[in-house]
Amino acid sequence: NAGVTQTPKFQVLKTGQSMTLQCAQDMNHNSMYWYRQDPGMGLRLIYYSASEGTTDKGEVPNGYNVSRLNKREFSLRLESAAPSQTSVYFCASSESRIQETQYFGPGTRLLVL
Amino acid sequence: DQQVKQNSPSLSVQEGRISILNCDYTNSMFDYFLWYKKYPAEGPTFLISISSIKDKNEDGRFTVFLNKSAKHLSLHIVPSQPGDSAVYFCAAKWGAGSYQLTFGKGTKLSVIP
Numbered sequence: 001n002a003g004v005t006q007t008p009k010f011q012v013l014k015t016g017q018s019m020t021l022q023c024a025q026d027m028n029h030n031s032m033y034w035y036r037q038d039p040g041m042g043l044r045l046i047y048y049s050a051s052e053g054t055t056d057k058g059e060v061p062n063g064y065n066v067s068r069l070n071k072r073e074f075s076l077r078l079e080s081a082a083p084s085q086t087s088v089y090f091c092a093s094s095e096s097r098i099q100e101t102q103y104f105g106p107g108t109r110l111l112v113l
Numbered sequence: 114d115q116q117v118k119q120n121s122p123s124l125s126v127q128e129g130r131i132s133i134l135n136c137d138y139t140n141s142m143f144d145y146f147l148w149y150k151k152y153p154a155e156g157p158t159f160l161i162s163i164s165s166i167k168d169k170n171e172d173g174r175f176t177v178f179l180n181k182s183a184k185h186l187s188l189h190i191v192p193s194q195p196g197d198s199a200v201y202f203c204a205a206k207w208g209a210g211s212y213q214l215t216f217g218k219g220t221k222l223s224v225i226p
Binding site for chain 2: 004031033040041042043044045048050056058059090092101102103104105106107
């Protein structure tokens with residue numbers, strides 16, 4: 001039981017390049033989330049998927065797209081990376097509604113030059 | 114405008130003593146509060162939560178207190194242990210069925226042996 005896994009752990013991109021961050025959970029959770037954490041800041045929600053087949057914007061969705069590939073996997077795509085997207089990205093999952101505990105992955109550290 | 118505030122960026126406590134981490138919020142619609150703990154290079158892990166209908170919740174060494182009139186909550190750790198050294202995030206949710214958590218910026222706790 002690995003919980004929430006994220007790949008890659010670290011990535012360097014040049015401005016304008018694209019990439020997809022992968023997230024998978026093996027807890028049979030319905031809901032999945034993508035957050036970013038910037039230095040000295042709390043986590044901010046980018047997108048979430050309440051259940052398989054649905055996605056919704058969070059607090060900071062601009063510049064990102066998501067895909068809920070199946071119940072286990074939720075990917076985050078940067079179509080044209082910008083230096084402002086340099087951050088640590090965390091994926092999380094929960095059983096269902098937000099009052100259920102969210103379980104976080106180890107994070108992906110992204111540097112955009 | 115920060116809706117969840119952790120005004121102390123850091124806190125140092127002697128091993129065995131009590132650690133008190135504070136959190137203030139401005140949105141009176143928040144109805145559920147959580148504390149997460151984060152070690153370097155790892156994702157946040159859930160610690161303890163409290164519903165707005167309660168004023169205290171206890172789990173082992175960890176107790177969260179909620180003062181709705183003051184829009185203030187605190188996390189007490191007794192006794193503090195060196196393994197408790199981490200960044201602690203306060204988070205809040207509002208609205209039935211809402212999926213969005215609002216996080217504070219975190220407080221770095223150092224427990225000195």
